[in-house]
Amino acid sequence: MRNLDPDDPRPPYQQVANALRAAILTRTFKPGDKLPSGPELAKRYGVARMTVQQAIRILRDEGLIVSRQGSGVYVRERTERPVGLRPHLERAFEEPKVSIDFAGFSGETLHGAIAEPIDKVRAGRLRPESIHVRILVPDPHDPWTLPARVDDLTDSPAFRKRAGRIMERHTYAIVDAVNELGELGLIADAHAEIRVVPAVPLFKLYLINNAEAFFGYYPVQEHTVKLDNEPTAMWDLMGKDATLFHHSADNDPDSMASQYIAQSAMWFDSIWDSVAREPTR
Structure with a gap:
């Protein structure tokens, strides 16, 4: 489990979003990769599932990831909509x-x-x-x-x-x-x-x-x-x-x-x- 920094003034969902964003930008998660499930991410960062959902929403709004119904959340392919x-x-x-x-x-x-x-x-x-x-x-x-x-x-x-x-x-x-x-x-x-x-x-x-x-x-x-x-x-x-x-x-x-x-x-x-x-x- 990767506990969040208790001295970080940012809300937990922003910290989770930042950690996932960094993993995507450094290609730990490559274009087309499937992200771990919500429960898995909640366990990894020691947060509630709702916190993970808020973080996922931020990354989706930024264009970094895409949700596919019944399949999961994936890093957006390079050929798809550009990010901000x-x-x-x-x-x-x-x-x-x-x-x-x-x-x-x-x-x-x-x-x-x-x-x-x-x-x-x-x-x-x-x-x-x-x-x-x-x-x-x-x-x-x-x-x-x-x-x-x-x-x-x-x-x-x-x-x-x-x-x-x-x-x-x-x-x-x-x-x-x-x-x-x-x-x-x-x-x-x-x-x-x-x-x-x-x-x-x-x-x-x-x-x-x-x-x-x-x-x-x-x-x-x-x-x-x-x-x-x-x-x-x-x-x-x-x-x-x-x-x-x-x-x-x-x-x-x-x-x-x-x-x-x-x-x-x-x-x-x-x-x-x-x-x-x-x-x-």
Whole structure:
């Protein structure tokens, strides 16, 4: 029996969910594997069956597992619905060293997903040794080929200015929150940095702890916004409609998953160390 930590302030069902989530992410339970039954899990963790059911519900909502009537609960196959970013990001903050690299259009999704684990660090519920965050976004001072005006496919300085304000709001909030953890002495090594690039990515990429990657394409859709007090139709990149696909490295460095993580990290570093530069505000 694996008793839960009595000093952990989280409810038992969250502790069980975290333990099972870690087993899935580290491939102790592989895609397609059947999880132990509810009674078996209750005995393993020394909790009531209702607690296990609550934990299973969390993992099902996160898209990590699927229940099959009359058969049991299984780890979701890679080919099925992609899982969400947030639980994986929160799990990453339980590691001693946290590293997050993001390349994309605005950073809005990352801002929303990283807020809760940072709050847990402030409250003393999570205490990694280091947190490093790097953010790559397009330079709003350079002309863009996309987004573009619908009528003539030209760049819109007014749209770039508007997008730049949104970008700054989310990315600098992340930087300030992470750096504050170091300034307050809560984390010995906490650093976040933004760099801008002279191109707009048509995808978003998250690299977490050099072990996981989330990748999604930005759909291009017509979007009417008010620019210079005039409704303007733009071909916009709709980040909220981007489905993220999850990749996780394993113990085999030559596997497709491990190579995907390595190549994604290589791509990010190549941009960061070459054409990326500090933003001007």
